[in-house]
Amino acid sequence: MRALSIDRPGEASFVDLPRPDPREGEIGVRVSFIGYCGSDLNSFRGINPLVSYPRVPGHEIAGVIETLGEGVPGSFSVGQQVCVLPYFNCGQCNACRMGRPNACKHNQTMGVQREGALTEFVCVPHGKVIPVDGLALRDLALIEPLAVGFHAVRRAELQAGERVVVLGCGVIGLGAVLGAVSAGARVIAVDLAAGKLEQARGLGAEDVIDASSQDVAAEVARLTGDDGPSVVIEAVGAEVTFRQAVDLVGSCGRVVYVGYAKYPVTYETRFFLMKEMDIRGSRGSTLADFADVIAVLKARPGIGDLIVSRTATFAEAADAMRDWDADPGAFTKIMIAVQHPSEQPA
Incomplete structure (x- = not known):
């Protein structure tokens, strides 16, 4: 079977790999769509510290069950449309024992620490496979990245009516916008790109701030008054926005970091x-977050068309990565159509 490999920073090519057979407890999934993640771009650029080369990228997965290994529960059947929880936790560290496997000390994510799914067929444990009906197959590949934003909202413990600032409107930030709106919060979305702000507004953001032309602090103060926002979710991963989140949040508020900065950050710690603020990290997502995203996508089926910027064929996957690298602000979500639904085996 063919796979796209990031051979070394700045270089990607197609390779032939042996097609795996599902072992006991595993499910064989014919891959239909893969969404490109920022971690894939960082791997291509050589700035993802968790990646070794060569690496097959891809962990935002939509596919169809093709084969079942021995011992797979009867709730799974050939032909089901599925997405995949792409995180592999150890099950033994303290985070896993606390029931928070997304924070596993030894986590391995597909396409990062282990081979990904930008290929024709993958085998994964049945506990990582989530059947989803009632959605376009392409949109199943949006569930994982949106769930990361939903998890940040879960970490914020939002209450209906609270004012929330989301810094950054990439797909993770848009997931946070959508999750916050779904929780009944009033969202202020901040980004440098007007197009992404329009997407945030389309998902339900009450207000948007263009950080390229507006004073973010002044606009947040105008919109929230003396109280300030109850929550700031940082989804950029830059030193300036890490500090900005602390500056913007209101008294007794919560800051949730879902991005991480490349360099150390210096804070004015008196704030x-x-x-008396809370600072919380947010890592990955859980099955509960997947379930929440699926429910929202079913209720609002137009979300996929709003978010997806480009759908490339499998043959165009390397070119699409190069195009994203050359102009990252031009795309919110690139989808790779590994196999069109009409080509799926009956």
């Missing part, structure tokens, strides 16, 4: 005490 931590003066505001």
Whole structure:
């Protein structure tokens, strides 16, 4: 079977790999769509510290069950449309024992620490496979990245009516916008790109701020008054927005970091005490977050068309990665159609 391999920074090519057979407890999934993630772009650029080369990228997965290994529960059947929880936790560290496997100390994510799914066929444990009906097959590949944003909202413990600032409107930030709106919060979305702000507004953001032309702090103060926002979700992963989140949040508020900065960040730490604020990290997502995203996508089936910027064929996958690298602001979500639904085996 063919797969796209990032051979080394800046270089990607197609390779032939042996087609795996599902082992006991595994499900064989014919891959239909893969969404490109920022971690894939960082791997291509050589700035993902968790990746070794060569690496097959891809962990935003939509596919169809093709084969079942021995011992797979009867709730799974050939032909079901599925997405995949792409994180592999150890089950033994303290995070796993606490029931928080997304924070596993030894986590391996498909396409990052282990081979990904930008190929024709993958085998995964049945506990990682989630059947989804009632959605376009392409949109199943949106569930994982949106769920990361939903998990940040879960970490924020939002209450209906709270004012929330989301810094960054890439797909993770848009997931946070959608999750916050679904929780009944009033969202202020901030980004440098007007197109992404329009997407945030389309998902339900009440207000948007163009950081390329507006004073973010002044606009947030105008919109929230003396109280400030109850929550700031940082989904950029830059030193300036890490500090900005602390500056913007209101007294006794919560800051949730779902991005991470490349370089160390220097804080004015007195705000931590003066505001008596909470600072929380958010990592990956859980099956509960997947379920929440699936419910929202079913209720609002136009979301996929709003978010997906480009759908490339499998043959165009390397070119699409190069195009994204050359102009990252031009795309919100690139989908790779590994196999068109009409080509799926009956």
